[in-house]
Amino acid sequence: MRVMLTIARREFVGYFITPLAYVFLVVFLVAAAVATFYFGRFLEDRQADLIPFFQFHPFLLLVLMPAVGMRLWTEERRSGSIELLMTLPVTTWQAVLGKFLAAWAFAGICLILTFPIVWTVNWLGSPDNGVIAAGYVGSFLMAGALIALTSCISALTKSQVIAFVISVVAGFILMVSGLALVLDLFTGWAPEYLVDLVASFSFYTHFNELTSGIIAGSSIVFFVSLIGLLLLINRQIIELKKAG
Amino acid sequence: MSSPFIEVRSLHKHFGSVKAVNDVNFSVDKGEVLGFLGPNGAGKSTTMKVITGFLPPTMGTAFVCGHDIRIDPIAAKRRFGYLPEGAPLYGDMTPEGFLDFIGRTRKMTRPARRAAIRNVVERMGLGEVLHRRIETLSKGFRRRVGLAQAILHDPDVLILDEPTDGLDPNQKHDVRELIRSMGDSKAIIISTHILEEVDAVCDRAVIIDHGRVVSDGTPLQLHARSPEFNSVALRVTEQDATRLVEVLGALPEVAKVERRNASNGLVSLLVLPRNGQFIADMVGTTVRQNNIFVTDMHAETGKLDDVFRAVTIHSSAT
Numbered sequence: 001m002r003v004m005l006t007i008a009r010r011e012f013v014g015y016f017i018t019p020l021a022y023v024f025l026v027v028f029l030v031a032a033a034v035a036t037f038y039f040g041r042f043l044e045d046r047q048a049d050l051i052p053f054f055q056f057h058p059f060l061l062l063v064l065m066p067a068v069g070m071r072l073w074t075e076e077r078r079s080g081s082i083e084l085l086m087t088l089p090v091t092t093w094q095a096v097l098g099k100f101l102a103a104w105a106f107a108g109i110c111l112i113l114t115f116p117i118v119w120t121v122n123w124l125g126s127p128d129n130g131v132i133a134a135g136y137v138g139s140f141l142m143a144g145a146l147i148a149l150t151s152c153i154s155a156l157t158k159s160q161v162i163a164f165v166i167s168v169v170a171g172f173i174l175m176v177s178g179l180a181l182v183l184d185l186f187t188g189w190a191p192e193y194l195v196d197l198v199a200s201f202s203f204y205t206h207f208n209e210l211t212s213g214i215i216a217g218s219s220i221v222f223f224v225s226l227i228g229l230l231l232l233i234n235r236q237i238i239e240l241k242k243a244g
Numbered sequence: 245m246s247s248p249f250i251e252v253r254s255l256h257k258h259f260g261s262v263k264a265v266n267d268v269n270f271s272v273d274k275g276e277v278l279g280f281l282g283p284n285g286a287g288k289s290t291t292m293k294v295i296t297g298f299l300p301p302t303m304g305t306a307f308v309c310g311h312d313i314r315i316d317p318i319a320a321k322r323r324f325g326y327l328p329e330g331a332p333l334y335g336d337m338t339p340e341g342f343l344d345f346i347g348r349t350r351k352m353t354r355p356a357r358r359a360a361i362r363n364v365v366e367r368m369g370l371g372e373v374l375h376r377r378i379e380t381l382s383k384g385f386r387r388r389v390g391l392a393q394a395i396l397h398d399p400d401v402l403i404l405d406e407p408t409d410g411l412d413p414n415q416k417h418d419v420r421e422l423i424r425s426m427g428d429s430k431a432i433i434i435s436t437h438i439l440e441e442v443d444a445v446c447d448r449a450v451i452i453d454h455g456r457v458v459s460d461g462t463p464l465q466l467h468a469r470s471p472e473f474n475s476v477a478l479r480v481t482e483q484d485a486t487r488l489v490e491v492l493g494a495l496p497e498v499a500k501v502e503r504r505n506a507s508n509g510l511v512s513l514l515v516l517p518r519n520g521q522f523i524a525d526m527v528g529t530t531v532r533q534n535n536i537f538v539t540d541m542h543a544e545t546g547k548l549d550d551v552f553r554a555v556t557i558h559s560s561a562t
Contacts, residue, residue, distance in 0.1 A: 006348040010334070017336045017377075080332035084393075087296040087328070088349045089321040242298060 003090055007098030008105070011072070015106050024067065028110045031060055036117065048125025053117055054135040054211045058175055058204055061107075061143050066167035068106055069150030070160045072099045073238070078158040086242060096235045100144075100151055100227075107143040111136060131212075138210030141223035142203055146171050148230035155237040171203075178202025247310050248273045249401050249431030250295065256303035257287075257294050257455075264290040266455035267304070272431040272448075274400070277423060279446035279463075280435040283556050287455040288435040289329050292405050295433075296326045308401055322350065324401035330409075331390030335379030339370050339389045342378060343396060350397045364392040367422070384415045391419065395426070402432040408441065420445050439548040442466070453556040468520055469554070470546025476515040476527045479540040485511040491530060497523050510539060 015021040032053070036042045040052025076082035085095060121127050150167040157163050176182050178199045186195045199205065206219040248271035257265035265287045272278045282288050293299040295306040297317040306313045311320035334342055343364065347357035365371055368388040373381055378389060387407070394402060407423070408416040423432060423445050434445070442449045442463050449466055451459040459466065467473050480488060489501045492515055504512035517523040524543040531538055 002351065003349055006345065010337075010345050013341075014334075014336055079335065080328065080330060081334055082332075083293070083298050083328040084326075084332050087298050087321060087326045088346070089318045089351075090349055091318065 004094040004098040004101075007085075007090065007095055008101040011099050011102030012105055015068075015102070021106070024064070025110060025113065028060070028064055029113055031064075032056070032114055033117075035060060048121055048127040050117065050121055050127065050132050050135055051211070053114075054139065057135075057139045057211075058142065058207055061139065061146055062171045062175055063168060064110075065107060065143050065146035066150045066164045066171065069103045069147040070154055070163040070167065072103060072151045073155040073234075074158055074160045074163050077155075082238075082242060086238075092235050092238050096151070096231055096238065100148060100231055100234075103147045103151065104144050107147060108140060111140055111143070135211040138207050138219070141210070141220065141227075142207050145174075145203065145223050145226050145230070148227045148234070149174070152230050152234040152237060155234055155241065174201060175203045178205035247307070249309055250278075250403075250433065251307040252291070252295060252304075253306070254304035255291065255294060255301055255306060257290050257299060258302045263455050265294065265301075268452065268455070268457055270450050270457065270460060272401075272433060274431050275428050276447050277427045277432045277434065277445050279442045279449040280433055280452070281437065281439070281442065281449055281552065282435075282452040284437065286453045286556070288452060289405055290455075291452070292326075292403055292433070292435060293328075296324065296328075296403055297321060298328075322397075323399055324403055325394030325397065325399040326402075327390045327394045327404040327407055329405040331387050333378050333386060333389055333393070335377065337378055338375050339365075339378060339381075339392070340374045342389065343392060346393050346396050352397060360396050360398070364396055367395075368392045369418075383410055384412065387411060387415070387419075391422070400430055402426065402430055404432070404434045406435055406437075408436065408438065439552060442548060451552065451555055458555045459551075463548075466548060466551055467546040469551045470548070471516065472514070472544045472550065473520045473546030474517050474522050474524070475544045475546075476524050477540070477542055477544055478513045478515065478527070478531070478538055479510050480513065480536055480538055482506070482509055482511055484536045485513060487534065488513060488531070488536060491534060492527065495523075495526065495530070497521055497526060514544075 035056035036053040040056060042052040045052060073082070076085060086092070118129075118132055121132075122129070146167070149171055150163065153167045153170065154160075154163040157166075179202070183195060183199055186198055200222075206216075206222050209216040209219045250272040252268055252270050255265055255268045256263070268287075268291055270278070280288050280291070290299065294301045295308070295313065297313045297320060301314065308320040309323040311323065313320045334345075337345065340361070343361045344357060347360060352360060365374060368391060370385070370388060370392060373385050378386060381389070387410070391404070391407060394404065402423075404423070408419050411419065420441065423434060426432065427445070427447070434441070436442075446463060448462055449459070450457055451466075459469070478488070485503065489503065492498050492501050497518055499516045499518040502514040502516065504514055506512070515523065515527055528541070531541070
């Protein structure tokens with residue numbers, strides 16, 4: 001546990017050594033604000049809720065979380081420091097989990113820093129803060145799933161750019177798999193259980209369930225177990241491809 | 245009976261059809277510095293990566309202080325310090341932060357970490373760069389940070405992959421001094437392709453080629469394998485040379501006398517012994533008895549380069 005936290009701490013501090021983290025935070029906050037006020041017509045709606053804020057989160061996170069996670073393993077492989085790390089008395093699992101937690105914590109900070117919007121909507125009206133909290137939980141869990149996905153993919157390459165692009169594409173596929181656009185490809189010929197299976201992997205569906213205010217147990221279980229599965233795969237990739 | 249600090253048992257590592265390490269066996273005891281030699285691509289680094297648990301062996305295994313690297317890698321990893329090839333580090337950290345990180349992963353308490361860091365910083369001369377980012381440091385300093393990291397927890401076993409590669413002569417000297425100073429209390433493996441390093445720091449040398457051990461012995465035994473081991477070099481005048489070749493060539497202990505380059509009317513002769521026996525005194529006596537004026541006379545120890553070439557070229561031909 002302590003060793004894992006040591007790795008997480010190193011990785012987390014690493015984000016703030018370069019100005020990149022600050023640039024990233026600003027981009028995230030500005031993009032979130034633009035989406036909410038401009039596209040989401042937050043003020044014009046005259047509704048005391050944060051639906052305009054959360055509805056753009058999936059796509060905001062889809063692009064920005066791979067940027068947070070893309071360097072997790074690519075840098076280790078590119079610089080060769082993976083050999084140093086994996087010959088310290090550290091298990092692969094501790095390293096995978098530590099790195100993931102660092103990136104997830106960074107995503108958490110991004111979300112926490114959006115608090116002025118919560119404050120604003122509370123000042124303008126009296127929203128259901130339970131729904132807002134649920135929205136944050138959903139957003140945070142989806143961010144975790146996207147980071148775990150990116151971490152997995154970053155273990156396969158030495159290039160941050162490749163890790164980023166593939167993660168965005170893979171994330172996009174998972175995101176939209178519940179939309180009619182994708183499901184229409186399956187309905188008609190595929191058995192219903194397959195359609196349901198594809199749909200059940202949709203980030204978007206589970207996210208919407210959470211943001212609509214129902215803390216849906218099944219959606220939380222979905223995200224948490226997906227994160228766990230991806231990290232297990234991540235560990236296997238590291239074990240198998242350490243040297244390459 | 246105590247087991248050796250490092251024991252490598254019929255170790256194999258294959259990459260597809262390539263046998264990078266092919267049945268390597270050796271052990272290193274406490275107080276021993278083992279030089280691990282071989283041409284580039286012979287399998288030195290791969291062997292080290294397997295011993296340190298970075299790569300899983302295809303067959304066989306390695307023990308560090310009795311811990312099987314396959315069965316209990318964490319216990320084994322606690323006991324050694326490792327400098328990987330090229331000394332990879334976290335470039336975005338400072339040496340201080342980096343060493344603190346290493347100390348934490350090795351579960352050292354805060355006071356123990358502080359003391360250990362102070363100790364290695366002084367030992368490796370890192371004081372002036374302690375708060376600079378590692379990626380901005382010179383190669384020499386980075387190598388020293390890598391070494392500092394390896395010895396931070398004062399391990400019983402040190403495994404250093406080309407620790408002096410790319411350093412200037414002064415830095416090489418410092419690193420060799422450091423290795424020698426630790427040689428009594430630890431078991432150390434250093435890989436190198438610089439043969440002078442074997443004489444400088446090693447108690448024993450293992451040469452591998454194509455993944456196999458082709459030689460294992462002390463530096464002296466290695467020297468003894470050179471055809472020029474215990475040979476005697478002489479510089480004499482042209483007239484004396486002809487006479488000496490005749491007289492020395494007749495001695496039973498002498499295998500042959502070679503004429504080398506001549507300059508300023510002087511000829512260099514090399515007297516090669518039969519079976520590597522010591523002939524310097526006999527050659528000296530012969531020279532004196534024949535009243536020959538010699539401008540230079542010395543015994544050769546045999547060049548390691550020649551031995552190295554002989555054992556590695558031979559094995560690649562088979």
